[in-house]
Amino acid sequence: MEPEPAMEDAPPGGEATLIGxxxxxxxxxxxxxxxQRVRVVWNRRMRSTAGRALWPEALIExxxxxxxxxxxxxxxTLLHELAHLVAFERAGRRRISPHGKEWQRACAELGIPGETASHRLELPSRTLRRKxxxxxxxxLERVERVRRMHRHSACWPCCRAYAGGRYDERFKFVEERIS
Ligand SMILES: [Zn+2]
Ligand SMILES: [Zn+2]
Known part of the structure; x- marks a missing residue:
């Protein structure tokens, strides 16, 4: 009897392959x-976000x-997120801008120089004109708006999780203009 082909062995997009x-x-x-710490998972609840990186958790979604x-x-996208982990790991407790020069340098080292700072899923069908x-x-969650937000706006999930639901400067949004 012929052995079954090992279809499930390390499929190209499988988490084990991505982590490796x-x-x-x-x-x-x-x-x-x-x-040793890095993990990569598919997050089925993500909608318009392509990926994100959590540090020091070393988790890429x-x-x-x-x-x-x-x-x-x-x-x-994996390399983009990996560059975030590299930049944060090297910076340690020093605060750095998410898409600043440390991240750009990590992108170049990972073979994606000039990588765009967007976390938006570039599906061909997406035609939203958010500015x-x-x-x-x-x-690193990214939200998009047609209108500009108040300048003291922060990430609600982080404020809720780490600041008792109050506005906290640490989670203040970094604004980018979408051209
Ligand atoms: Zn990014
Ligand atoms: Zn947040």
Whole structure:
């Protein structure tokens, strides 16, 4: 009897494969400790966000819709998020801007120089014309608005989780203009 083909063995977009790739790249950058901790999961609740990175948790979450665009988009988003972990790991307790020069340098080292600072899922069908984007410097969740937000606006999930539901400067949104 023929053995069953091992279809489930490390599928190209499987979490184990993604974690393995992330670990290998972190080791290449001399970040073995982060490589041991890193996890990559598909988050089925993500809608317009392509991916996000949580540090120090070393957790990368990816939107499963990326797989419909193609493996190239999965890889690029993974590297974008990995660059966040690299930049935060190197900075340690020093505060850095999410898409600042430390992140840009990590992108270049990971082979995606000039990477865009957007976390938006670039589905061809998306035609929203929103002008403003807001990034939480803690959880990196990105929200988009047609109208500009009040300048003292912060990430609600983070304020709720870490500041008793009150406005907290640490979670103040970083504003970006979408061109
Ligand atoms: Zn980013
Ligand atoms: Zn947040």
């Amino acid at each position: 790739g992330a670990r290998r790249r972190l080791t290449e950058l001399g970040l073995e400790g982060l490589g 990816l939107n499963p819709a990326l797989q419909e665009i193609g493996l190239g988009e999965v890889e690029r 403003w984007a807001y990034l939480c410097p803690h959880c």
